[in-house]
Amino acid sequence: MDCDVVVVGAGLTGSSAAWQLAVRGLSVTLLEARTIGHTDGSSHGTSRIYRRAYADPHYIQLTGQAQELWDELEDRSGTRLRTxxxxxxxxxxxxxxxxxxxxxxxxxxxxxxxxxxxxxxxxxxxxxxxxxxxxxxGHLDADRTVRAGVDIAAASGARVVEQSPVTGIEQPADGVLVHTGDRTIRAGHVVVAAGPWLPELLPSIGVLPRLPRTxxxxxxxxxxxxxxxxxxxxxxxxxxxxxxxxxxxxxxxxxxxxxxxxxxxxxxxxxxxxxxxxxxxxxxxxxxxxxxxxxxxxxxxxxxxxxxxxxxxADEDFVIDRIGSVVIASPCSGHGAKFAPLVGSLVADLVEGGRADPRFAFRA
CATH class of the missing domain: 3.30.9.10 (D-Amino Acid Oxidase, subunit A, domain 2)
Incomplete structure (x- = not known):
């Protein structure tokens, strides 16, 4: 194996997953198709809502869990991310x-x-x-949050590779093969955190049962x-x-x-x-x-x-689940930024064999 985990995408989700995985002692390769902090996706900017008011009790509970991990991320990075x-x-x-x-x-x-x-x-x-x-x-700074996650991951041993778009993912009998334009990486798991590129990348992964339409x-x-x-x-x-x-x-x-x-x-x-x-x-x-x-x-x-x-x-719930050695992480529908550190933790749990939150599991 070249590493334990490949993380595809270094936005809010991918950077958070990378630092959570790296600080748990796994060897991580973080692949970003563009440059860290680019403005083409959904993870850039200095101002995103941070709030706990939800009409759904499940998300209110999750905001509390996320709050503790925001505290940890700010402590580890030495950077104020929320106002x-x-x-x-x-x-x-x-x-x-x-x-x-x-x-x-x-x-x-x-x-x-x-x-x-x-x-x-x-x-x-x-x-x-x-x-x-x-x-x-209040509000949070997405740009600083991405940079904080990437920096902590790198300081914990993660390899960060920019300008490296993924062209395909295979699941052989043991682990995964992640193909980019100039290399193939063999790993135990892959985390696909491609944001709005997820629908375009999914066909390269093969059939994923019960994956909701995005x-x-x-x-x-x-x-x-x-x-x-x-x-x-x-x-x-x-x-x-x-x-x-x-x-x-x-x-x-x-x-x-x-x-x-x-x-x-x-x-x-x-x-x-x-x-x-x-x-x-x-x-x-x-x-x-x-x-x-x-x-x-x-x-x-x-x-x-x-x-x-x-x-x-369709239901505006996130998608955070795994099939075999592939974890799909899409905290989407316009309200995922406030959960970024928690999503990273949920992804790391899945890589280590945990079960998906039923609300975020693959579904029709």
Whole structure:
């Protein structure tokens, strides 16, 4: 064997899996088709929502487990990766009252605010109904998180190879063969953490029973400058007719304070290799109109905009399971970033013979 495990993809999932595997004493080769930190996939940028508010108790529980591993990653790397701002959830379909009940049942601090109280506390934001506030929410830096995972993996003995796209994976009687353009690596296991390239790479692996259908959509994000540059806003999730989210932009929005606001739903079907990066004018109009109505503290003309990729499943659950010596890891559907260190741990458990979380197991 050339190594114990090959990890394909050095985004949030692959980098987290690599450091978890390496610190457990396994020999790891981490393959990245491009360069570490590239902007073509779903793991780049300085601003992703970090929150614990979910309408699903399973994910609330997982956010607690992830929080402990975020602490470990920050301690090991010596880098602050998360910024707590508090978070808001509102809109009739977001059901703030029901969320409050779930949060209390799981011991997560939260409170329900009236529209007036929320607007008074968060000047520049307006609301039409009850608002859930939970102080543990904030945002995380995806770029720094990827770099932290890669650096810890390398310091623990992992071999990191950039510009090395995988062209095929075979499962002989013992272990796997991972083919790239210029080499074949024999390993005990392979972790496929290819993000939006997963649907394109799957045919090279062969038939995987019960693997759910996955597809890729191109989404748009928009950055709006604060009218008051001293304003400090929480993150937010809104669901009523449309699904929107917002959070501080970080460096993604430029040199002056801004908020990133985007639709979670919608999007245009595409592929990781075939995306056009053209911003959908209908999405821009939807988001800017919403900002103009409900966020008067922002200038409603975007100062920056970009496209991003979602890898979707029909039930919006992740896919983290194994068949033979191949582990597939796709914490997808637009809400996986906050779980990155936990996903790395779940992947390492599978490599070491553990069982998949039933919610994330292969399924039709």
């Amino acid at each position: 707590r701002t508090g978070g808001l959830d509102h809109g009739t379909e977001r059901r703030p009252e029901a969320l409050l009940t779930l949060m209390k049942e799981h011991g997560v601090p939260a409170e329900l605010l009236t529209p007036g109280a929320a607007s008074e506390r968060f000047a520049g934001m307006e609301f039409a109904g009850p608002v859930l506030f939970h102080p543990d929410a 597809w890729v959509t191109q989404q748009q994000v928009f950055h709006f400058r604060h009218r008051d540059p001293r304003a400090a806003w929480p993150t937010m999730v809104y669901k009523e007719g449309i699904q929107l989210f917002g959070l501080p932009s970080g460096a993604d929005g430029g040199s002056t304070p801004a908020m990133k606001v985007a639709q979670h739903d919608g999007g245009t079907a595409t592929t990781a290799s075939g995306r056009d990066r053209v911003i959908d004018p209908a999405s821009r109009e939807t988001v800017t109109s919403w900002v103009r109505r409900w966020l008067p503290g922002l200038d409603p003309e975007p100062v920056a905009e970009a496209s991003c990729l979602y890898t979707m499943t």
